[in-house]
Amino acid sequence: xxxxDLEVVRRIAMLARIEISDAEAIATRDQLNGxxxxxxxxxxxxxxxxxxxxxxxxxxxxxxxxxxxxxDQHEVFQSIxxxxxxxxxxxxxxxx
Amino acid sequence: MKDxxxxxxxxxxxxxxxxxxxxxxVELIKAYLNRIAxxxxxxxxxxxxxxxQSLAQARAADARIARGELGPLTGxxxxxxxxxxxxxxxxxxxxxxxANFVGxxxxxxxxxxxxxxxxxxxxxxxxxxxxxxxxxxxxxxPVRNPWHTDHVAGGSSGGSAVAVAASLAPAATxxxxxxxxxxxxALTGTCGxxxxxxxxxxxxxxxxxxxxxxxxxxxxxxxxxxxMMNVMAGFDARDSTSLDRPPEDYSRSLGAPVATATxxxxxxGLRIGIARxxxxxxxxxxxxxxxxxxxxxxxxxxARLVDISLPTSPMSVPAYYVIAPAEASSNLSRFDGVRYxxxxxxxxxxxxxxxxxxxxxxxxxxxxxILIGTYVLSHGYYDAYYLKAQKVRRLIADDFTQAFxxxxxxxxxxxxxxxxxxxxxxxxxVQMYLNDIYTVPANLAGLPAMSIPCGFGNRGLPVxxxxxxxxxxxxxxxxxxxxxxxxxxxHRKKPEEVA
Numbered sequence: 040x041x042x043x044d045l046e047v048v049r050r051i052a053m054l055a056r057i058e059i060s061d062a063e064a065i066a067t068r069d070q071l072n073g074x075x076x077x078x079x080x081x082x083x084x085x086x087x088x089x090x091x092x093x094x095x096x097x098x099x100x101x102x103x104x105x106x107x108x109x110x111d112q113h114e115v116f117q118s119i120x121x122x123x124x125x126x127x128x129x130x131x132x133x134x135x
Numbered sequence: 136m137k138d139x140x141x142x143x144x145x146x147x148x149x150x151x152x153x154x155x156x157x158x159x160x161v162e163l164i165k166a167y168l169n170r171i172a173x174x175x176x177x178x179x180x181x182x183x184x185x186x187x188q189s190l191a192q193a194r195a196a197d198a199r200i201a202r203g204e205l206g207p208l209t210g211x212x213x214x215x216x217x218x219x220x221x222x223x224x225x226x227x228x229x230x231x232x233x234a235n236f237v238g239x240x241x242x243x244x245x246x247x248x249x250x251x252x253x254x255x256x257x258x259x260x261x262x263x264x265x266x267x268x269x270x271x272x273x274x275x276x277p278v279r280n281p282w283h284t285d286h287v288a289g290g291s292s293g294g295s296a297v298a299v300a301a302s303l304a305p306a307a308t309x310x311x312x313x314x315x316x317x318x319x320x321a322l323t324g325t326c327g328x329x330x331x332x333x334x335x336x337x338x339x340x341x342x343x344x345x346x347x348x349x350x351x352x353x354x355x356x357x358x359x360x361x362x363m364m365n366v367m368a369g370f371d372a373r374d375s376t377s378l379d380r381p382p383e384d385y386s387r388s389l390g391a392p393v394a395t396a397t398x399x400x401x402x403x404g405l406r407i408g409i410a411r412x413x414x415x416x417x418x419x420x421x422x423x424x425x426x427x428x429x430x431x432x433x434x435x436x437x438a439r440l441v442d443i444s445l446p447t448s449p450m451s452v453p454a455y456y457v458i459a460p461a462e463a464s465s466n467l468s469r470f471d472g473v474r475y476x477x478x479x480x481x482x483x484x485x486x487x488x489x490x491x492x493x494x495x496x497x498x499x500x501x502x503x504x505i506l507i508g509t510y511v512l513s514h515g516y517y518d519a520y521y522l523k524a525q526k527v528r529r530l531i532a533d534d535f536t537q538a539f540x541x542x543x544x545x546x547x548x549x550x551x552x553x554x555x556x557x558x559x560x561x562x563x564x565v566q567m568y569l570n571d572i573y574t575v576p577a578n579l580a581g582l583p584a585m586s587i588p589c590g591f592g593n594r595g596l597p598v599x600x601x602x603x604x605x606x607x608x609x610x611x612x613x614x615x616x617x618x619x620x621x622x623x624x625x626h627r628k629k630p631e632e633v634a
Contacts, residue, residue, distance in 0.1 A: 043510070047510075048506075051506050051509045051510050051513065052506060053490075054509050054513065055464060055493070055505050055506055055509040056468075056471070056486070056489040056490050056493055057490060057493045057494050057497070057502055057505065057506070058487075058490035058491050058494035059494065067502075067503070067506065070503060070564060071503070071506060071507060071510070073563075073564070073565050074456060074503070074507055074564060074565055074568070075507075075510075076565075077452070077453060077456065077565050077568065077569070078453045078456055078457055078511075078520065079453075080450070080453050081450050081453035081454055081457075081523060081524065081527055082523060084447070084450055084527060084530070086523060086526035086527060086530065089526040089529050089530060090526070090529055091522055091525030091526050091528075092526070092528040092529035092532060092579075093346065093525060094346050094376075094581075095332035095333070095346060095347075095532075095579075095580065095581020096332055096333050096376065096378065096581055098333070098375075098378065100375055101372070101375065101379075103372065112239070115239045115240075116239055116474075116475075118239070119235070119236060119239060120473070120474055120475055121472055121473070121475075121476070121477075121478035122478070128473050128474060130485055130488065131482065131483075131484050131485045131487075131488050132484075132485075133484075133485050
């Protein structure tokens with residue numbers, strides 16, 4: 040694999056919604072390349088025909104009865120929200 | 136009242152004292168709170184103590200005891216890793232992102248301790264969002280090792296490990312995604328267990344890498360770990376990966392962990408797998424010497440060492456550092472400054488609000504792992520990294536399946552070195568990651584694993600013996616550890632009082 044360049048680092052940071060300064064991007068590029076270099080060693084292993092393992096236990100998702108099980112606690116949950124008005128979470132205007 | 140008796144006190148001893156009315160729960164809690172107040176400034180093991188809430192629980196426990204309703208943990212203080220959400224308690228996960236987050240509900244694990252009448256003694260310090268192996272990435276500052284306060288406590292559950300090591304709590308909870316219970320247990324001379332994946336509910340335990348995360352206990356002995364497991368384990372419909380199995384008594388095999396045990400040889404017939412990959416370059420000589428001595432003690436008890444191979448294990452760290460960050464990048468997308476947690480004070484629009492909130496709210500290690508995870512899941516790289524890592528994960532799990540045909544448990548060091556100095560690892564994340572080599576495979580396979588104290592290495596710092604068992608063999612593993620602790624006293628060693 041090609042080492043990451045600054046443009047890729049900025050694109051990943053954008054995808055992850057993390058603001059990154061130019062100085063941070065350079066340090067981050069070097070650290071991520073160090074980590075990816077360590078990860079690369081795994082690629083020498085032959086895994087042909089091996090079924091990917093997503094999970095430690097082969098469990099089937101349970102279905103619960105279609106009954107109301109939770110009570111309305113929006114006041115409790117919204118009491119710790121950054122900005123709430125009239126039981127609505129407030130965010131910056133998205134549509135002009 | 137002098138509180139010397141708290142040093143190394145076991146859960147059973149404390150419960151007997153409560154039952155015999157030698158002490159009340161309120162007195163017990165006050166004594167531990169005094170100890171915490173005296174040394175926490177140095178050790179930084181606790182993020183939050185709340186005497187009012189703890190003492191209210193203690194008074195309720197005393198009332199229960201007066202009514203004759205005394206369970207094994209009734210009235211006993213338990214410290215909780217700050218990853219467990221507890222109603223009315225700050226639950227910060229060691230992050231500025233959740234610095235103002237007061238739990239609006241109880242995690243399943245907290246529920247279980249509350250139902251048992253245990254007292255929440257406080258919330259312990261940890262690596263931010265459980266990402267780290269030294270407990271230095273916390274927004275609340277690093278945890279210090281009570282054996283040498285210029286050394287790290289291990290991580291990520293370093294605060295819980297230190298709380299038990301320094302007798303600031305008789306037992307504590309932690310979480311283990313790649314070794315976060317076992318490695319700090321090893322580095323602080325305490326006992327720590329990561330159960331089989333799915334045995335302890337993850338409900339209310341802030342998610343790092345959901346397919347690997349598992350809650351587990353810290354205590355002063357294997358017998359106490361069993362007491363903790365009897366409370367923590369159990370089915371919970373609110374965690375889709377919780378396993379619906381009949382309840383079990385984790386203390387049941389302490390006396391006789393193998394069917395072929397004899398009075399003189401309590402481990403007769405036990406086959407301990409020794410993987411040749413575990414004793415190669417990278418393992419410090421002082422750690423290896425302590426491990427070899429522990430193996431001698433186990434064979435003297437009747438166990439037999441069996442040569443095994445875990446050929447894929449050297450690839451476990453690369454696979455882990457793809458899978459865990461990938462899951463983390465998805466899990467931590469919830470921290471967006473909208474519903475809870477930190478929000479940047481200034482921003483221009485919605486995207487800017489997200490980007491600034493996350494840039495300011497997360498620390499460098501968390502950002503690093505989110506970025507790695509975002510990259511390995513991004514278009515064009517998914518197969519090369521994520522899918523590849525999942526295939527390696529299968530090979531690692533298959534290695535264990537093969538190994539357990541020839542042995543009952545696998546023993547190794549828990550970490551290749553004793554605790555490093557504060558700051559020694561922070562500049563080089565890769566070096567820190569590579570030190571997870573002994574603990575990560577059990578998470579990838581979902582197997583139970585533990586660390587118990589087995590001696591001291593350089594500078595008098597503790598060494599932990601790592602034991603991996605087959606799925607659901609916790610009771611047997613605890614029995615093996617209990618027998619070891621019957622003929623050794625490493626688990627009773629305590630650091631000198633920290634000033």
